[in-house]
Amino acid sequence: MKKRRFFATAFEPHAPFWIESIGFNPDQEPIRRPTGYGWYHWLQTKDGEGEAIIGERVYRLLPTSGLMLLPHTPHRYYAVGGGRWSTFYLTFGGPLAAQATAVLGIDADRVYRWDAGCPLDRAVPDAALRLTSRRRLSGLDLSVEVYRFLVALKRYGRPDGVAVSIDRLEQRIAPLLAWLDRHFANPDVGVADMADVLGVSPRHLRELFKRVYGCSPYRYLLGQRLRRAKERLLSYPDEPVRTVAERVGFRDASHFIAAFRKAENMTPEQFRKLHLRR
Structure with missing residues (x-):
């Protein structure tokens, strides 16, 4: 060359x-x-x-x-x-x-x-x-x-000194992400369950997520639930907020609304009105 x-x-x-x-x-x-x-x-x-x-x-x-x-x-x-x-x-x-x-x-x-x-x-x-x-x-x-x-x-x-690339870690985590796509709506899912899917300790799982996504496994799961909630709020405009909360894995509407407001700086209903303009 x-x-x-x-x-x-x-x-x-x-x-x-x-x-x-x-x-x-x-x-x-x-x-x-x-x-x-x-x-x-x-x-x-x-x-x-x-x-x-x-x-x-x-x-x-x-x-x-x-x-x-x-x-x-x-x-x-x-x-x-x-x-x-x-x-x-x-x-x-x-x-x-x-x-x-x-x-x-x-x-x-x-x-x-x-x-x-x-x-x-x-x-x-x-x-x-x-x-x-x-x-x-x-x-x-x-x-x-x-x-x-x-x-x-x-x-x-x-x-130098790091054994595995982020790409390899993403491949390692992929089975868990596929599992979460099926189980995110279960409010009983926690970090211990997620760790069991990969056969690692909760501590090791936290280290994996911190390096790949820059957050904890729980924060990642919360983000996925909120993303699904946004989709549902717009796909089912007449569905009550409490039903949306249940369908995406929150135990009650108050927890859902508080988490949504913290992430988006608005309530679920405000988000719905902003995008649907009914």
């Missing part, structure tokens, strides 16, 4: 993300940056082997691994093993870059690993191919590529 490079020279202020550069280097040269780089910097190995040094830590970069560097982090990297080290890279920033990386938990200098063939494996290579093949690109085109990469890194990447 030949060297590919794309450099942006003008950054549209209305675009949420900017790409400064993206490309493929078939023979990565040694890089030393004592004051870091002014953009978020992603570097992943295609073939060969490299090492990166950040502070006093040395990271080995093999195929299916990459390094995320925050702006201005001092670093250096170089090939090891006596052969060529080929890499893909992406440098980006923009008005929402800091906020998006913080929300996604991609806010530290860190090595990521992933399963060969997963979408993250091709995220930057495919983006580099698309961008270097097109002559006319808008800031929104570039923003889409950055966002697609960040989501792939969050879902499929395993930060």
Whole structure:
């Protein structure tokens, strides 16, 4: 594969993300940056082997691994093993870059690993191919590529020291979600029942949901019940609120109304009137 490079020279202020550069280097040269780089910097190995040094830590970069560097982090990297080290890279920033990386938990200098063939494996290579093949690109085109990469890194990447990706955890949880689709209306369903479906402890289930969904299993179940309630409020406009509450798993109307108001900042009847306008 030949060297590919794309450099942006003008950054549209209305675009949420900017790409400064993206490309493929078939023979990565040694890089030393004592004051870091002014953009978020992603570097992943295609073939060969490299090492990166950040502070006093040395990271080995093999195929299916990459390094995320925050702006201005001092670093250096170089090939090891006596052969060529080929890499893909992406440098980006923009008005929402800091906020998006913080929300996604991609806010530290860190090595990521992933399963060969997963979408993250091709995220930057495919983006580099698309961008270097097109002559006319808008800031929104570039923003889409950055966002697609960040989501792939969050879902499929395993930060150094983490054994399982979010994608694998989602697959692990999938049988429980299918079970909840059938049993959400049972008000007796609790965290212990949910844990039993997966054959794990309630504590482990809480850890799974916290990492995948950012909330507890109970909060997830409550959200599903409220979503079903919204659908029912509009599908059955004459059904009393207390009946809606019973059909989606609440023990009484008062609990349902309180939970709905807290989540939506309005009562179920106000929600119904807002959307039906009768």
